[in-house]
Amino acid sequence: MINLTINGKKVSVEEGLTILQAAEQMGIRIPTLCYHEAVVAYGACRVCLVEVVRKGWPKMVTACNYPVQENIEVNTNNEKVIKIRKLVVELLLARCPEVKEIKDLAEELGIKEIRFKKKNDKCILCGLCVRVCEEKMGITAIGSINRGTIRDVATPYNDNSDVCIGCGACASICPTGAIKIEDVGDIRTIDKWNTKVKLRKCETCGKYYAPVPQLDSLKGKTSVTEESFKMCMDCRRKKLENTMINAKKSKY
Amino acid sequence: MIKKLKNRTDLENLKESILKKKDKKKHCIIVSSGTCGQTSGSEKVIEKFKDEIKKQDMGKQVELKVTGCHGFCEVEPVALIQPEGIFYQKLKAEDVPEIISETIVKGKVIEKLLYSDTETGKKIPYEKDIPFYKKQSRIIFGNNVLIDPTSIDDYIGIGGYEALGKVLFKMKPEEVIEEVKKSGLRGRGGGGFPTGKKWGFCRQAEGDVRYVICNADEGDPGAYMDRSLLEGNPHSVLEGMIIGAYAIGSSEGYVYIRAEYPLALKNLEKAISQAEGYGLLGKNILGSDFNFRVKITRGGGAFVCGESTALMASIEGRVGEPRAKYVHTIESGLRDKPTNLNNVETWANVPMIISRGAGWYAKIGTQKSKGTKIFSLVGKIKNTGLVEVPMGMTLREIIYDIGGGIPGGKKFKAVQTGGPSGGCIPEELIDLPVDFERLAEAGSMMGSGGMIIMDEDNCMVDVAKYFVDFLREESCGKCVPCREGLENMYNILAGITEGRGKEEDIGLLKELSEVLSEGALCALGTTAANPVMSTLRYFPEEYESHIRDKKCPAGVCKELVLYSIIEEKCNGCGLCRKKCPAKAISGEPKKVHVINQAECIKCRQCFEVCRFGAVKIE
Numbered sequence: 001m002i003n004l005t006i007n008g009k010k011v012s013v014e015e016g017l018t019i020l021q022a023a024e025q026m027g028i029r030i031p032t033l034c035y036h037e038a039v040v041a042y043g044a045c046r047v048c049l050v051e052v053v054r055k056g057w058p059k060m061v062t063a064c065n066y067p068v069q070e071n072i073e074v075n076t077n078n079e080k081v082i083k084i085r086k087l088v089v090e091l092l093l094a095r096c097p098e099v100k101e102i103k104d105l106a107e108e109l110g111i112k113e114i115r116f117k118k119k120n121d122k123c124i125l126c127g128l129c130v131r132v133c134e135e136k137m138g139i140t141a142i143g144s145i146n147r148g149t150i151r152d153v154a155t156p157y158n159d160n161s162d163v164c165i166g167c168g169a170c171a172s173i174c175p176t177g178a179i180k181i182e183d184v185g186d187i188r189t190i191d192k193w194n195t196k197v198k199l200r201k202c203e204t205c206g207k208y209y210a211p212v213p214q215l216d217s218l219k220g221k222t223s224v225t226e227e228s229f230k231m232c233m234d235c236r237r238k239k240l241e242n243t244m245i246n247a248k249k250s251k252y
Numbered sequence: 253m254i255k256k257l258k259n260r261t262d263l264e265n266l267k268e269s270i271l272k273k274k275d276k277k278k279h280c281i282i283v284s285s286g287t288c289g290q291t292s293g294s295e296k297v298i299e300k301f302k303d304e305i306k307k308q309d310m311g312k313q314v315e316l317k318v319t320g321c322h323g324f325c326e327v328e329p330v331a332l333i334q335p336e337g338i339f340y341q342k343l344k345a346e347d348v349p350e351i352i353s354e355t356i357v358k359g360k361v362i363e364k365l366l367y368s369d370t371e372t373g374k375k376i377p378y379e380k381d382i383p384f385y386k387k388q389s390r391i392i393f394g395n396n397v398l399i400d401p402t403s404i405d406d407y408i409g410i411g412g413y414e415a416l417g418k419v420l421f422k423m424k425p426e427e428v429i430e431e432v433k434k435s436g437l438r439g440r441g442g443g444g445f446p447t448g449k450k451w452g453f454c455r456q457a458e459g460d461v462r463y464v465i466c467n468a469d470e471g472d473p474g475a476y477m478d479r480s481l482l483e484g485n486p487h488s489v490l491e492g493m494i495i496g497a498y499a500i501g502s503s504e505g506y507v508y509i510r511a512e513y514p515l516a517l518k519n520l521e522k523a524i525s526q527a528e529g530y531g532l533l534g535k536n537i538l539g540s541d542f543n544f545r546v547k548i549t550r551g552g553g554a555f556v557c558g559e560s561t562a563l564m565a566s567i568e569g570r571v572g573e574p575r576a577k578y579v580h581t582i583e584s585g586l587r588d589k590p591t592n593l594n595n596v597e598t599w600a601n602v603p604m605i606i607s608r609g610a611g612w613y614a615k616i617g618t619q620k621s622k623g624t625k626i627f628s629l630v631g632k633i634k635n636t637g638l639v640e641v642p643m644g645m646t647l648r649e650i651i652y653d654i655g656g657g658i659p660g661g662k663k664f665k666a667v668q669t670g671g672p673s674g675g676c677i678p679e680e681l682i683d684l685p686v687d688f689e690r691l692a693e694a695g696s697m698m699g700s701g702g703m704i705i706m707d708e709d710n711c712m713v714d715v716a717k718y719f720v721d722f723l724r725e726e727s728c729g730k731c732v733p734c735r736e737g738l739e740n741m742y743n744i745l746a747g748i749t750e751g752r753g754k755e756e757d758i759g760l761l762k763e764l765s766e767v768l769s770e771g772a773l774c775a776l777g778t779t780a781a782n783p784v785m786s787t788l789r790y791f792p793e794e795y796e797s798h799i800r801d802k803k804c805p806a807g808v809c810k811e812l813v814l815y816s817i818i819e820e821k822c823n824g825c826g827l828c829r830k831k832c833p834a835k836a837i838s839g840e841p842k843k844v845h846v847i848n849q850a851e852c853i854k855c856r857q858c859f860e861v862c863r864f865g866a867v868k869i870e
Binding site for chain 2: 042043044045046047049060061062065066067080083084087088091092094095115116117125127143144146147148149150151
């Protein structure tokens with residue numbers, strides 16, 4: 001166990017936890033944007049900055065990826081932390097003035113005006129889409145491109161991706177709704193990636209139900225039979241129900 | 253056929269045979285031909301020397317040695333005639349026949365090719381008497397003059413790889429670390445972390461595999477000392493790395509070098525293969541049981557890849573962007589293994605510390621900053637070049653005694669040290685001794701050693717804008733303070749220089765500076781505000797005149813200046829009219845000329861060409 005102080009309270013937590021996790025256990029909220037427990041912490045948005053005093057030296061660190069250390073003193077909301085956190089959020093708000101998550105956070109922090117040049121972006125470049133695609137799906141269809149203010153997330157050369165499986169994990173994890181997915185007929189379009197993937201038709205009901213490459217990538221990785229991949233979820237459930245009912249009937 | 257050296261004696265014997273082969277009676281013409289020399293035309297001079305030596309049948313009397321940069325870039329191409337030490341500068345191919353026939357054959361000094369003192373105009377025949385060199389302590393860079401960088405034998409001839417032999421057979425790895433600690437050597441890449449301490453941590457870090465890396469991703473505008481070291485003496489860097497690897501317990505190393513440094517890359521590749529040929533790299537080095545190999549990774553031109561974690565990501569084939577260093581790279585770096593990274597100049601210091609001793613080394617420099625530092629002296633300075641001085645030398649000595657002062661009789665205003673994220677140090681601090689601590693106290697940093705000199709014609713707001721512009725483009729854009737903060741900082745500075753500055757801009761700049769220095773992810777971001785903070789600290793009045801009076805005191809910011817002709821001083825020579833690219837100046841010959849403000853593009857041409865001081869900038 002590691003002994004440390006958070007906001008003046010002494011606490012003993014498991015080794016290997018981050019400051020964010022330790023604070024959470026104590027019921028202390030530290031705001032985050034680019035953090036998601038499903039993927040490796042990234043430390044890019046800087047919203048979770050806290051002050052750590054170690055051996056008498058104070059410094060600002062990101063709570064999401066700073067591992068707890070013996071005898072450190074953590075301040076999650078002192079004057080300096082709030083000042084810097086507010087400015088970080090104000091900068092993000094200037095970038096994305098219409099994004100609800102940022103607006104809410106700005107309100108929570110009491111930010112009343114934007115003193116910087118406004119843009120109208122939806123993506124905050126938190127990198128969650130890139131990380132989930134690489135770490136959880138094992139695909140790496142997208143990555144960050146360019147540098148500085150023109151940094152963006154894209155497929156290689158912005159081309160239609162031939163490795164994207166159309167799973168939609170990127171859109172589902174995106175905190176700002178910057179990635180839109182649309183299914184029309186047998187085509188799924190992910191606009192931000194300039195990518196279209198084919199959808200599979202359910203052999204039973206005829207509904208287009210999942211991207212072909214996603215289903216193909218799952219083959220052999222689960223205990224689901226080959227047959228079941230040809231059916232939508234609803235039909236598969238129905239089939240399973242029928243099988244069970246028939247089994248019961250024959251038993252008695 | 254190159255024979256592998258199987259033990260220390262083999263190395264000693266090789267050195268002896270190399271020295272024996274040398275004909276000491278021969279003259280040696282040393283031509284510096286680094287990238288700076290080549291762009292000044294050194295290759296043509298070298299070709300001519302080759303032809304002329306053949307033509308005048310002087311092959312037996314004279315040896316031609318092509319070396320890396322000697323540091324005095326201002327007067328390239330240069331030739332040093334040994335053993336006399338005669339220094340010829342700004343050479344052209346047509347000067348060559350005379351050098352052979354007069355200096356080599358007759359022993360005469362050719363007056364017109366000599367360097368003349370910038371103060372007195374007096375011709376100086378010998379290199380040792382030239383002020384630029386006189387005050388330097390070229391313990392590292394001086395070897396560039398002695399060796400052909402493509403010849404490992406040249407390096408061995410001056411005692412190269414002896415330090416390696418010493419550590420492999422006479423010292424335990426811990427003793428090597430102790431020696432480097434005692435020397436007081438600190439990282440020359442910018443951070444200034446004690447090198448021996450770093451090595452010690454890395455050796456103790458848990459892990460079966462350890463890496464050493466040489467950071468040769470020198471990206472600061474105006475800084476090129478690492479390039480010149482790799483071009484001119486690649487073996488010293490390699491030897492340092494091998495010694496470091498032995499001390500740390502690593503068998504694999506990388507040199508991460510900018511692809512924009514073709515000559516350095518070429519010389520380094522050659523040096524690695526030569527060292528492998530002699531068995532100084534590879535398996536069982538010098539017959540010991542120590543194995544070490546070095547690979548080269550070429551950088552793709554991103555400034556941020558000079559940051560250690562971004563550099564390691566780039567070697568791994570990932571996007572070159574930094575990550576948090578809460579777990580240090582010495583514990584978990586390249587491929588999550590303990591990794592020790594030092595820059596080119598740091599590695600080049602190592603062999604010397606081992607062979608001459610930590611005690612000797614620690615005597616050079618100040619209490620906390622030991623040894624020498626190579627600076628690239630550029631900007632508004634008479635003697636542009638690379639200078640190596642002991643730590644603690646004052647800015648005044650570097651700028652005036654070595655650099656020769658400011659050209660054109662202009663007044664010194666500030667020196668920007670430490671690369672784009674360094675700070676501007678004003679004239680009142682010119683007696684500041686240059687070491688890690690003093691520069692940091694003054695709001696700047698050592699960085700990799702860039703020194704950009706500025707004079708009265710530089711606008712400090714414009715200077716801050718220039719560096720912020722560089723950094724916002726080079727920021728990887730991963731973290732919000734650096735990506736959004738620098739962009740907004742640039743917008744504000746651009747507004748100020750274009751006459752749209754507001755009173756509250758200063759406060760906003762200070763707030764942004766704080767969020768950068770406290771909240772950015774990597775050192776690029778945390779130091780990026782230095783140019784703004786230091787100019788705000790030392791030149792607040794310049795910001796004020798831009799914002800309040802809408803005036804640029806240095807006359808640089810185009811939107812804030814007006815060019816006009818002073819009637820009493822204009823004699824109607826017409827030179828300004830002829831030179832004006834916008835045809836904005838009119839006037840009859842020998843009559844007062846006038847600038848049409850609507851047409852004027854404020855290019856400064858008229859001001860520069862007028863010999864009567866008749867053009868006014870306000």
